[in-house]
Amino acid sequence: MSIELVARFAVDDQQLSALHALAFGGEPVVQPWAERLERWALSWVGAFGNDQLIGFVQVCWDGGAHAFVLDTAVDPEYGRQGIGKRLVLAAAEEARAAGCEWLHVDFEPHLTAFYLEACGFRPTDAGLLKLR
Structure with a gap:
């Protein structure tokens, strides 16, 4: 199957919510993604196979030098095929084209090899404050 990456595609809230639930677990709860x-994203990229959304990533930013990767998701049925890496690298290109100097990402320990080795991020110290 050929996979097509599409930046800033017309988002279907139900479709993206279903993909998000598949990738992260849980029941699909329709969110107002579009x-x-x-309103908030610099860009987003979808991976489509046979016109079906099978992967997604968004890039948010501070309006200046810093952009942030969020919600990298691939349908588990299509995992381990390089789709996630292609999505993250496309997101990096979107941020670069917008003039950003830095692309940040937070991830859980089991994703270290993916982000650091496959996608080329380098480790940094960071902090997190739980607000709710």
């Missing part, structure tokens, strides 16, 4: 992305 509205959020239009």
